[in-house]
Amino acid sequence: MENYGRVFGGNDKSDFSIYSHVYTESVSAVQYSFYQEEIKLAEKIGVDIARYPKETFYSRSNILGPEYMGDGASAPFDEQFPMAFGTGPFSIQDRYVTEDIPVGCHIYHELGQKFGVKTPVIDSIITLGSAMVGIDFDQTGVTLKELGIGHLDRAELLDYLENGNYKEEA
Incomplete structure (x- = not known):
C-alpha cells in the first residue's frame, strides 16, 4: 500500500x-x-x-x-x-516463507523460550507465515533438539559455539 x-x-x-x-x-x-x-x-x-x-x-x-x-x-x-x-x-511458496520461517524464525522462537526472551514479532511471523501457506510451522519448524543443542544450558552452548566442546545428551 x-x-x-x-x-x-x-x-x-x-x-x-x-x-x-x-x-x-x-x-x-x-x-x-x-x-x-x-x-x-x-x-x-x-x-x-x-x-x-x-x-x-x-x-x-x-x-x-x-x-x-x-x-x-x-x-x-x-x-x-x-x-x-x-x-x-x-510465489508465496518461496524460501523466504517456506525456509526462513520454519528454520530461522522457529529456532529464534525456541531460543527465546529456552533463555526467557520474549519474541512477539518473530512469533507473529511464524503465525502469519503458517496461515499464508497452510503449514503449521510451530509443529514442523526446526527444533533445538533436532540441532542437537536442546539439552545444552547457556554455559554448555557457549562452550560448544566458542570452543567446539560438545556435551552429549545424558
Missing part, C-alpha cells in the same frame, strides 16, 4: 523484487523490531551479532546495502532498486 504511486511496479511479473517493490517504512519497522529481538537473544545467550544503526533498516536496500555493497550503501524509498529487479519472490 505504501508503495502505490511511489515506485513503478511494472507489468511484467519477472521484474518483481521484494527489495524494489515491497520494502517500505512499515516493513522496515517490522524488520527493525525483529532485529531487536535477535539482539536480546544474543545478549541473553552471551554471543554477539552484527550491529546496524536503526536508520540502516529504513531504506529500500535495508541492511543488505551495507552488508553486500559496503557502508553507506542505501536505496531511498522514493527510488527503485534496479539491482534487485527480477529477484522475486514469485
